[in-house]
Amino acid sequence: MNLPKRNIVCMDMRSFYASCAAVLEGLDVMETPIAIIGDKNRKGGVVLAASPPLKEKFGIQTGNRLFEIPDDPSIRLIEPKMQFFIDVSMEITRLLNQYVPKEAIHTYSIDESFIDLDGTERLWGPPKETVRRIQDDLVRQFELKAAFGIGQNLLLSKLALDLEAKKIGIAEWTYEDVPEKLWPVAPLSRMWGIGSRLERTLNHMGIFSVGDLANTSLEKLEKKFGVMGNQLYYHAHGIDLSDMGPLLLEEQVSFGKGQMLFRDYVKREDILVVILEMCEDVAMRARKAKKVGYTVHLSADYSKNAFGGGFSRSRSIAEATNDTMKIYQVCADLLEKFHDGRPIRRLAISLTKLEDEHVMQLSLFDEHKWRNRKLGETMDSLRSKYGSNAILRAVSYTEAGTAVERSKLIGGHFR
Template sequence: MIDYSKFPNKNIACIDMKSFFASCAAVDRGIDVLKHPIAVVGNLNQKGSIVLAASPSMKKRFRVKTGTRLYEIPQHPDIILIEPRMEFFIKVSMEISRLLNQYVPTEAIHVYSVDECFFDLSGTERLWGPIEQTIKRIQDELLEQFQLPSAVGVGPNMLMSKLALDLDAKKTGYAKWTFDDVQTKLWPVSPLSEMWGIGSRTEKSLNDIGIYTVGDLAHTDFKKLEKKFGIMGNQYYHHAWGIDLSELGAPLVEGQVSYGKGQTLYRDYVTRESVLVILEICEDVSRRAREAGKEGRTVHLGIGYSKHSFGGGFNRSISIEEATNDTLKIYKTCMALFDKFHDGRPVRKITISITNLEDETSMQLSLFDEHKLRNRKLGTVMDDIRNKYGSTAILRAVSLMEDGTAIGRSKLVGGHK
């Protein structure tokens, strides 16, 4: 058994705006998100574009949810399709943070995503009364000011508040979990992928060793879990007991540990030449590293295949002799990985990152690469031009080809209109 008296016991709230994108779009159009079937679609001109958010009615009546493709949405006169206005959504999110700031100080707020954030209400009872009343007041103000319905989970730490939200409050509007609820509310959870922090792959690995519920996980020897999953095994074990030592707003790891970018393509990319969009992604990754004065020694490439080819994909990495933030070096490394592991199926998603970071000042000039310093200066000049005149002020030729995406994506915010 765990002695919970040794662990922090706060009042951490996790708030989620119900169908946030759909709600914002509905308010912008002057319609009720709870009554009308609404879907926010990335691009209404592309049949393969995905649904970013769906209203409750859309989910219930037409079984359309986040991730549904535009062409899968039935033709029905009641359905309202809306393209996203990401800049507007972000502004609304910032206003919500300002509202929360009226109840707790800035340092007690941790924005988790555009539509979700944590805030610490510990000690606010002396100002605002019981926690439940404060949450109710905040939810009422969100409805009054923004016409946005919300759900709130409260727990003794970030993990428990998130679990209370996802597993309970999203059905009821509000839920508070304590350590006393771990055995009755958390342990029965199955499948394991419903547990925050456990994905489908980890779930399968846990199932393979006979772990099917969170309770099973809590009663597995954590040394066995550490042996199989490393440090994450220790975390899985303690999370199964409701233990989380994360500080509100603290970074998961001290300092930046990687630079990367993932992109879901507009359509299936079939030929090797069309996947030259990899070069555009390498340019973005390299640019971010250069601006931070960092370079990486390990290059990662992730490829997701089209669902029309039964999905799947691969994630591979390779460490190179010298750390770099040179676009072309990273690109050539990625293409070497692509040629080695790609099985010929159409590509729909690409993810690239560099890790094992070093300070750029540690760069050593290679006797066999006389152009290294020149390329570094050239990359910096290109970055400066883009920063001053826009991301499309200077482009590589691949971006002007039919399969290039840089020009189109330069007009997007967060990957959307």
């Protein structure tokens, strides 16, 4: 197989949130134990980022809670300033733009980007030399450190970053490195793109390492997983033919929204208020993408005060939809059937098994369906033009609603 050999870099800003906050506060992120807390006024506030000293000395990681942080005077608790983080991220992109054109930069997240260095050798030298230049610029201009994975395609650069560069700073992987560096990787969830649920399914098939996956027949994987099986097989061999843009996936396979609630929700009617708000968001994004889905998934995590746990269930419907109320009705039915009455602290909703909207049977004689589709389109247009809270359902203004407060946040956190 004649595989393309490109010069793709995956860049990850090390301890980005903690490092930005440290610069803002005049602190040294490598010396000071810093915790970025979602909300310092709540004991259950989530640790969004932790500096290396906080992790090493106190064992506090991202995802811990405020009440788990020791009462030590050396620890600095800082609330996130999301607009500042976004501004820094944009300035870093401008720095990258000095080395490559904008179309050669793919911003994967606020602290991670892909850079296509093809054709830059005459300007900046070999990829590794260019990466070291960028690394030095980041420290000099922003006092921020970064790790870089270099690969012959997008996947290899990401794997080089996650599995090696985050430990040593810069790592370069080629197709020839795959058997030695990638195949021994286990458990499978260490492989980018494989989550815990998919890992369990693969384990049940007797596949426990990336090498096991690479040595499983393509026919067997496609029979079990369809198109995803094809992707799993080739990714296990380090092969990825995708271009910069939608990363590694040909198209979005679901629309979802997860939300950590401001408090424990006990009453069913209050829980349904939040579910309706979330269904509105999921349906709006599906409509904008001109997609409809057959399967609705609802999951809920119970409060730690109720000893945790929860449920995760889905239901398929006969006709694909992106109608808010149809998605909501499925979620309401799932809640009624599987919620055992304990307080809920986190909810997640997704719409999957997508197809293009024009495939959906939308009879012109079904005035109700046509009216709902146009109404949703109009509401989406108003929100896009005037903001997410330009038009809300009445329940969002009740005590149980969260949409009004969340509209004041960026990325779920204070500006």
